Amino acid sequence: MSVSKLNKQQFGQFVDAILAAGRKVVGVVAKNDRFVFNTLKSAKDLRLDYDVTILSPRKYVLPQVEPLLTFEVGGDAKSVKQNEPMILLGIHPYDLIAINQMDELFSEGEYDTHYMDRRKNITLVACDVAKASKNVFASSMETAVADKGYDILITDIGDAYLLDAATEKGQALMAYAKGAAAATAEDLKKRNAIQEANKTGLNKHKLNCKxxxxxxxxxxxxxxxxxxxxxxxxxxxxxxxxxxxxxxxxxxxxxxxxxxxxxxxxxxxxxxxxxxxxxxxxxxxxxxxxxxxxxxxxxxxxxxxxxxxxxxxxxxxxxxxxxxxxxxxxxxxxxxxxxxxxxxxx
Amino acid sequence: MCECCGNGQKDIYLPQMATITKHRMLNGTEFYMHLELDSGKELGHTPGQFVEVSIAGLGEAPISISSSPTQKGFELVVRNVGSLTKAIHKLTAGQKVGIRGPFGSVYPVELAKGRDLVFICGGIGLVPQRSFIRYVLDNRKDYGKVTVLVGTKCYDMRLFREELAMWQERKDMTLMETVDESHDCWDGNVGVVTTLIPKIESDLPKSLVLVCGPPVMYKFVLMALSEAEAPAKNIYVNLERRMKCGVGKCGHCQINNLYVCQDGPVFRWSDLTAVPEAI
Structure with a gap:
């Protein structure tokens, strides 16, 4: 599928258009001098230049506390679902790969409807790492870049973002992107350079084996x-x-x-x-x-x-x-x- | 399509209700109950399996099934050790509990056909073993010699006393019992269950041996069985762990890479000899 390009102003408008449509967006925002995933209120709060978040986006695919059943004490129980549609915006490739693994774990063997129903309603918008955190070693783990498992992958190429919509969910979201141009060969070269650099550069601790x-x-x-x-x-x-x-x-x-x-x-x-x-x-x-x-x-x-x-x-x-x-x-x-x-x- | 969700997949955490039809105390701490599913269906278990029992508001716990699938309904024995089990002890006929399962691996009911069987039970280890023992007794002609060893900590804690007395009378099985501590009312064997192993008359190297008891017991029983030249591939152990979800997700019951709730609770001992956390 084709890769789109939005300049930084257009990208902000794209995110605000999603928010204006009433969609729930969880994105990376600053918390003092660190970063967290939180409900996004405005595109101006979004920090795709982050290094790492305190907690991973796991808390949205597998919440810290999640209702499974409601019951009458000593009596019958009913299934409940926590599966509000949500866009997870700005997931680094290593966190994306973790979510993809969890998808396999909750669907293999006994199928976990609570996890899987929620997961199906989540749109994963990943982004390439713009700044290495102080302890990242994703390059060693071969998780510094992802070529699948996302609905959209964003790469900051300096003056613009490239958006690679890989699924129907991702393409549907692209309907909010106004003024998008097709990425040029030059743009893709820049993206490729960033990804190639991350493959070796996110490596504060080097694992001495594959x-x-x-x-x-x-x-x-x-x-x-x-x-x-x-x-x-x-x-x-x-x-x-x-x-x-x-x-x-x-x-x-x-x-x-x-x-x-x-x-x-x-x-x-x-x-x-x-x-x-x-x-x-x-x-x-x-x-x-x-x-x-x-x-x-x-x-x-x-x-x-x-x-x-x-x-x-x-x-x-x-x-x-x-x-x-x-x-x-x-x-x-x-x-x-x-x-x-x-x-x-x- | 099931009613609990819209996608045709069952909610693996949703219990079905079962009603207590009979109950009694087996000793000072063990509560026996006979249950029937409110759906009218049978549980459909095989000896060795367990269910997750819950009372909404108090939680859920894994409990071995003590009855044979050859009988109607199913039986559980619950020791009073926490808030949920304390509440279960107060239940009476007509009251309900939530049931999920049956879960887990099973005793080798088919493989055991024609073989001599030796059951080694320590304390409440008799509870899950009883499921297979009763299954064997209900299909008696399919199996060889049946020997049951039961070790109990003290005389007052003996379980299923009337049933043990009936087994003692049967000519088609051998029951050997021991208690760890001597008691005025007890004139049988005194000592731990391993002291009975040399008295087994079946040909141990050729018998299938089924072992269940408290964690501390396995090491000593397995050592004694090894001395008696019972091969590891003929020994089955039924292990306890914290099985919170019962469906191989929550991680609590793992022994190294194995999930006791799915790979177990019944394991062939030869499959565990290289699994360091097992015993």
């Missing part, structure tokens, strides 16, 4: 001392889980309303680093050692989840866990590189 090697690396890493060494400093706070765009473990809880007669069964984020993540009734904790929980997270990213989604590595190199970790132990690259150096085979 990501596709990680599942194999993990086969012999289970009893390595690095798990205990790192986890000795772990506070089990779960920050690495909360900021991770690919973490999707959840708890299910019943919340009773103030009338004490009705309530909601909700799904809410959980984290495998939290102390009681694997605790069962009777207080038996099946993963009570910090080192076992620390190891489990990095095995999930490099081996367990990839086994479910055709080998895709479930760390997309956003670097958020590196920034969020109080003890400075969460960086997956540090651990994987250490395992690489001291690997026993292959």
């Amino acid at each position: 990501p596709s090697y990680l599942p194999k690396l993990m086969e012999t890493a289970y009893n390595h001392p690095v798990w205990e060494e790192k986890a000795r400093l772990c506070y089990s706070c779960g920050s690495c889980n909360q900021v991770c765009p690919t973490c999707y473990c959840f708890d299910v809880q019943d919340r009773v309303n103030w009338d004490l007669k009705t309530g909601t069964r909700v799904r809410c984020w959980d984290g495998c680093l939290l102390e009681n993540f694997a605790t069962v009734a009777g207080n038996h904790n099946f993963r009570k050692d910090r080192s076992a929980r620390f190891r489990h997270r990095l095995y999930r990213k490099a081996k367990y989840v990839p086994e479910k989604i055709g080998g895709q590595i479930a760390c997309v190199g956003c670097g958020r866990c590196v920034t969020a970790c109080t003890a400075d132990i969460a960086n997956p690259v540090t651990v994987y590189n250490r395992l690489m150096e001291e690997r026993t085979i292959g």
Whole structure:
């Protein structure tokens, strides 16, 4: 499909036209000196020049707290849906890839209607990274650019934006773009240069192997001392889980309303680093050692989840866990590189 | 097209209602209930599986199915350990709970045909094992020798006492029971369940061995079985984990790469020997 070009003023008008049509748009906005995904009120608030957001857009495809059922206490329950149509605007490729992975995980095996119905109503507008964040390593994870999985991909080529509408949803949204021109060969060359630069430039931590090697690396890493060494400093706070765009473990809880007669069964984020993540009734904790929980997270990213989604590595190199970790132990690259150096085979 | 959503896909988190038809306390902490689905349909489980039981407002918990699919309705045994299970203990006939499932892997009911079977049950491990034991007894001619070992912490905690007494009387099966601590009213074996393993008369290397009990038990039972030359491929374990969603999504029940709610709870032990978090 063809790539359109909007100058920066036209692009602002495009976003404002979508908002004026009453569509819900969630975009990247500044929050003090950092950035967040939030409901967008005006194009002038949109910051496509951002480096990274505090939380990933996961919070819109899998909300922190999401109603699954409403019920009468002690009685019958009914399904509820939280699937308001929404445009997610300004997703970096690594976050986009995380959402694409989650789509596979919630539709493979038992089909999760709550997730999938919401997801179908979300239009994904991605944008190429304009500025590397301080801990990004997407180049190492081969997630710095995306060639699929978006409805529209935006690239800032300096004086204008290029918009690549790849799906029907994306094309429908382009109806709001007035004055769009077709991108010239020169424009596409600029876009290509930006993407090629990102393929190597978003790399504050360099992984010393191809990501596709990680599942194999993990086969012999289970009893390595690095798990205990790192986890000795772990506070089990779960920050690495909360900021991770690919973490999707959840708890299910019943919340009773103030009338004490009705309530909601909700799904809410959980984290495998939290102390009681694997605790069962009777207080038996099946993963009570910090080192076992620390190891489990990095095995999930490099081996367990990839086994479910055709080998895709479930760390997309956003670097958020590196920034969020109080003890400075969460960086997956540090651990994987250490395992690489001291690997026993292959 | 189902009524809960518009796209023909079922809501995997929506329970169906079931009504309690019978209930009683099995001991001081274990509550037995017989249930029937309000839909009038049978649950359709195979021995080894579990359901998610809920009371709206209190939450949901995974509970093993204790009855054989050869009987009408289904039976659950719930230990009083938290707010949900405490509320379940207060339910009476005619009251309802939400049910999702059945979920998970099953005992090798077909593969076991013609084989000698040894059930090793520790504490409430008898509950899921009973589903297969009763299935075998209802199809008795299909199976070889049946040996059931039951170990209970103390005399007062013994489960299904009348049923154990009936099994004790049967000529077509062998029941061996032990309690961990001696008691004035108990003149049987005293000691942990592993002490019964040398007394098994079936040819252990050729029997199928089904094991279920508290987490601490597996290591010792599996060591004893290994000494008795029962091959790992003939041993099945039924494992407990925190199975929150039951459908392989929420991540709580994982043992390494395996999801106990889908790959388990019944595992062939030979499939787990290289899975370090299993036992």
